[in-house]
Amino acid sequence: MSDQALSADTEAVLLLCGRFGGERQEPFPPLSTREYGTLAKWLNLRGLRPADLMTEAGREHLADLHEAKLEPQRLEFLLGRGTAMALALERWSRGGIWIISRGDSEFPKRLKHHLKHGAPPLLYGAGDRTLLDRGGLAIIGSRNASDGALELTREVAAQCAREGLGVVSGGARGVDAAAMQGATEAGSYAIGVLASDLLKASVNRQNRLGLQEGRLVLVSPFYPESGFNVGNAMGRNKHIYTLSDRALVIDSDLGRGGTWEGALEDLRQQWVPLYVRTPGDGSGNAALIEKGGMAFDFSVGGGETLTEFFNRSPSGFERPAEPEVQRAIELPETDETAVAGAPDSLPPSGGERHQESLPAVAAPAVDSTTLPDSAPTSGASLATPSMDASKPPLDMYQDFLSKLTQALERETLTEDQVAKQLGLEKAQARTWLKKAVDSKRAEKLTRPVRYSLRKQSSLFG
Structure with missing residues (x-):
């Protein structure tokens, strides 16, 4: 696929969860993120990997699958969509689209850390995928922002570039486009998280230079040819926040809209520190500060750097540490508590959490597709070395x-x-x-x- 073939696990996950364009006529829908999380835990309990389901021996295990809506007939049908997948891959490859799944070492560690089983099974993208682990400042705001708001957005993005910081945004018109433009034109990198039309965006002349020079990566958890819909636009918000180190809301309406809902979700989940332009044009800016956001009154060119501004902010947040490279423990989706013995925040880079003290039955299930960077992703090794598939x-x-x-x-x-x-x-x-x-x-x-x-x-x- 594009510059790298699909791993055996990713091929299986794509068959199970991917959309190829003709699903309306098919008897069974692809698995949702939640359904795939259930299947991944089921596989893990049996020492299996997604790629095992591509073999006759692996499919025999499906007879023991009793989860609601995951009947074996549905999985057999989805795994048999090889022709439809091949045709879709051919279309996407012409646009330089690549695909990674949660089991691939390139899958962003921030997403797995923050979202756990809510992390998307698949990510589609174009550009340098290594940018996804570099973080940056998420800049968020209205599609219909004022000229003043757009100018400030470009200035802040350019300041990020001068300080070696990247920009994460949603790829839509308005604030999103201004943020990505300001960063790339000033020589920095940008991460665009798209809710629709990834394939079109990947061949857009405006994006091609940044993609080719390695300064822009476009990514989406959704079908690369999907058109815009409100559900996807709202759903991608969490990916913007969780790929960043901090977030800045330029303007927000009060009580409605994607910017407002996304900011509230970040405040509830405490993924990253949230800053809000003060004063701003949006009717919701002051309300977001009342709910826990921090005032962003930074003056570009005022003698202070963004890094200095963030370090002196009254939030109590220090500069976020890089997510650790580890086999992450993923909690059940209904359990929001921390893993026993784990710190509340990310440890310094390279730190690990140990699970030896967890009792065998009480330990939360590990997603079989969450692997350390060194784990093989080819079909040659279908189980991790420590697993005995029978015992x-x-x-x-x-x-x-x-x-x-x-x-x-x-x-x-x-x-x-x-x-x-x-x-x-x-x-x-x-x-x-x-x-x-x-x-x-x-x-x-x-x-x-x-x-x-x-x-x-x-x-x-």
């Missing part, structure tokens, strides 16, 4: 039985209570509880539904 599921189930015995000796428990007490996802708890009942090692009671030890027996009797 971990059995070992974990036996550990589950042991812990379930201890829990049920005290009281009967519902499925939700078992999942919570043992640190499991509900789907996994349901699967193992059914297995325990079928093997007569536990008893399912009704009215209400709950589980207990079998009478006059034990789980191992």
Whole structure:
């Protein structure tokens, strides 16, 4: 694909999650980000990788898949779309489009750190993909910004260039375009996160020079030929924030619009420090500051650098450390708590979090597509070296039985209570509880539904 062939895992993920243009006539839709996250955890529990599903032996495991909406027939159909994928790849390659998945070493570490299972399964892009890990200042604002706002945007972007900082923006007209133009014209780099029309943007004459010179990278989690829709425009906001080190809102409407919603999400999630132009033209600027944003009253050419301004800001944020190169632990999507023993913020570059102290059953599932940079991505190695594809599921189930015995000796428990007490996802708890009942090692009671030890027996009797 473009300058690099797809890895075996990425090919499988593209078949499962990608869109190729004819989905309206097909019986099954591609997997959503959430559905793929569920499948990735299921694969990991069995010591499998996405590429395994391309083999006959790997597909035999699908008979054990009991997740809602992930019926084997649907996955078999999606994995059989090779012809449609080949035709789409041919179209995209002419525009220089490349594709990476969460298992590839080039996948941005910031996205995996901040979004965990919410990180997109696939990223489509054009340009130098190594820019995606360099961070920068996200500059965000209205498509219909005033001339004054656009001029300030270009000045701030040019100041970023003078200080060796990159710019991250959304690639739309208005503030986005002014930010990217100001950065690239001043000799810096820019990251454009697009909600639509990546293929068109990649061949646009205005972008070609920056792409060819390695100063611009365009990226999107969406189908490269998709047209504009509001849902995608709102959905890409989190990728703009999480690819950056800091964010600056030039102007925002009050209570509506993508700029407002994206800024609120960043304030809630605390991905990166949020600055808001003060005073600004937007009716929502002051409200964003009241909600936790920081005043951006920086004067370009006033004798102070942007770096100095950010360092003296009252936010308490220090310059963000580079995301660590590690096999990231990805929490279940309903669990917003930190991994046990992990710091609240990113450690210094090269730091690692250790998971040896986590009990086998209570440990959150690791996405099988989240790998260290040194992990192979070719089809030659379908499981990580530490995995034995036959043993971990059995070992974990036996550990589950042991812990379930201890829990049920005290009281009967519902499925939700078992999942919570043992640190499991509900789907996994349901699967193992059914297995325990079928093997007569536990008893399912009704009215209400709950589980207990079998009478006059034990789980191992």
